[in-house]
Amino acid sequence: MLDLDVIWRNLPFLLLQGFLGIGNFVGGTLRLAVPSIILGFILGIFIGIARLAPQRWIRFPATVYVEFFRGVPLVMVIFWMWFIMPIVLKTSIPEFGVALTAFVIFEAAYLGEIVRAGIQSVPRGQVEAGTALGLSGTQGMRFVILPQALKNMIPSLVTQFIVLFKDTSLASIIGFMDLTKAAQVVNNREIRPFPIYLFIAVVYWVCTYSMSRYARHLEKRMGPA
């Protein structure tokens, strides 16, 4: 049942091509997850700030954005990008571009909420102190609030990265060669589903579990914010 030889034979393909994205195909779980979280976080900062804006016309679209993407399955968003990007941009887009866009847009809704919670965790007195020192609203946000908010956000950001890391497996449905797709390719050749899928489950688990331990460690070290 547990035929480890099949794993050993395909280990370079699974890990180099599928996990890291080094090889003949464009792919790689990490190559998709890392830029997605970085770009998603940058977009999320704007959305989080917009959710707290005093002006209604800024707050409202940001709220709609967040509520919309949190009410729709990620699979649906991936298909949307897959069909709509070539129509809008009038050129074919590689799977990597489609998947990256879908993840950034989708994750930004969740990351925006984390940013919002982070900003709200900064005591109100800090804003007032900034204003009293003569900082403008933007400067106060940039130099006083965001640096402190960011620190409070780190544990939730690691947790969200774990979610994103698992979600990247869905990029395989449009043909992106990530770890899951690589396992499918290997399984089509070897027909050994049990060891192959169990193996990639363990690979995912090792990554996500160690990250979640790290998030817990960070939370403990920082104490209740």
Added chain:
Amino acid sequence: MNYKFNWSVLWTGESGQWLLSGLITTLELSIAAWLIAMALGIVSGALRTVRFWPLRAAATFYVEFFRNVPLLVWMFFWYFAVPPLLPQAIEDWLLAHGLEFWAAVVALGVYSGARFSEVLRSGIQAIPRTQLEASVASGLTTFQAYRYVILPVALRLIIPPGTNESLNLLKNSSVALTISVAELTFQTRQIETYTAKAIEALTAGTVIYLVLCVSIASLMSWVERRTAIPGLITGGGRRRR
């Protein structure tokens, strides 16, 4: 943008039928998986708070292993890897009765159960330990204390995060299209394949998901207000600004 909209594809031909049957399959899949997830979540969530460590360790292993691996991998695992290991008669029966549906139910149920478990555990831990001690002191066994004192309160406490997880389950059911369960996303794709009208088909699917999520969320916030325990949960779901 050089795209000709033709919304009538949604109500001509078989599209309406496909969307309806997709919606029904999504609901069937979600409800069946939800029942498994609730059962597993309650049992493992409760076991994670007991004193006897082997039970606690088993529950921890279940939760940490199943929720930290992508659902898609579990779909493939339960669909491709598990059936060949079953006795021939059971495998034949499953193949004749929609194997992909039952594989998706188990995959989604077991995965979500691990996530429900964490919600339930936090609910149990929010109840003062003295409640358990008082129950045991008044002559209940630990099982009875959980069954009659701890769990009824915990289940009411976790309605908001539980609703959130249930909506996640509903949205996650879309992953079942990868093992060709004909649920809502699958049917949306089918309309696109037949009519080549992607935007219309995706809009229909998206709107159905949104309506489902919003109506379940508002229904549950009503349930939450109805079941709020006076003195324990104040304000019942209404957010304060």
